[in-house]
Amino acid sequence: DAGITQSPRHKVTETGTPVTLRCHQTENHRYMYWYRQDPGHGLRLIHYSYGVKDTDKGEVSDGYSVSRSKTEDFLLTLESATSSQTSVYFCAYSGGPLNTDTQYFGPGTRLTVL
Amino acid sequence: AQSVTQLGSHVSVSEGALVLLRCNYSSSVPPYLFWYVQYPNQGLQLLLKYTTGATLVKGINGFEAEFKKSETSFHLTKPSAHMSDAAEYFCAVSGSGANSKLTFGKGITLSVRP
Numbered sequence: 044d045a046g047i048t049q050s051p052r053h054k055v056t057e058t059g060t061p062v063t064l065r066c067h068q069t070e071n072h073r074y075m076y077w078y079r080q081d082p083g084h085g086l087r088l089i090h091y092s093y094g095v096k097d098t099d100k101g102e103v104s105d106g107y108s109v110s111r112s113k114t115e116d117f118l119l120t121l122e123s124a125t126s127s128q129t130s131v132y133f134c135a136y137s138g139g140p141l142n143t144d145t146q147y148f149g150p151g152t153r154l155t156v157l
Numbered sequence: 158a159q160s161v162t163q164l165g166s167h168v169s170v171s172e173g174a175l176v177l178l179r180c181n182y183s184s185s186v187p188p189y190l191f192w193y194v195q196y197p198n199q200g201l202q203l204l205l206k207y208t209t210g211a212t213l214v215k216g217i218n219g220f221e222a223e224f225k226k227s228e229t230s231f232h233l234t235k236p237s238a239h240m241s242d243a244a245e246y247f248c249a250v251s252g253s254g255a256n257s258k259l260t261f262g263k264g265i266t267l268s269v270r271p
Binding site: 047083084085086087088091101102133135141142143145146148149150151 | 161166189198199200201202203206208247251252257258259260261262263264
């Protein structure tokens with residue numbers, strides 16, 4: 044158990060609705076990440092955080108926003124879900140910088156946008 | 158800019174046979190290299206990583222990889238495959254800069270035949 048949970052684990056929603064995914068870590072680590080996983084694309088970084096209220100964009104940030112008001116929680120919001128955002132979303136944390144430190148992943152959230 | 162190439166999407170080996178999963182990278186700065194494994198319906202887990210020092214890196218579950226700068230490669234090997242090795246394997250690269258992100262390859266699915 045890597046000390047990281049995601050909720051919900053599965054969600055089906057309709058196009059145009061807002062969706063928030065939650066990531067919770069119990070390890071008090073500074074760095075947290077949101078990725079999406081799609082067949083043929085591997086994992087792609089959406090947003091990341093290097094501390095409370097400190098966030099930055101990743102490779103595929105359009106249509107997504109994040110918030111981090113506490114060290115342990117990192118929220119990913121789809122303001123108006125689209126079918127192209129159907130994916131499996133993974134949250135991760137690391138104790139050190141994202142370029143060198145091991146990332147510990149949550150179990151994933153499978154999101155379907157109809 | 159950096160990228161990872163994992164040729165092919167699926168490798169099948171017999172139990173007890175050598176496992177070889179190929180990874181080639183492109184990076185404009187000295188790379189840091191990672192292999193992650195994903196078992197069905199789970200998040201990713203670090204197998205091994207290369208940052209500096211010895212170019213032959215040993216990881217968990219009997220896997221190892223060798224960083225070859227001249228070949229821009231970081232191939233993953235295991236002398237004898239076990240049924241429990243069946244999973245998806247991702248190679249990833251980052252750079253030495255503090256703001257360097259982790260870029261994943263598309264992944265390779267390893268099947269192990271009895």
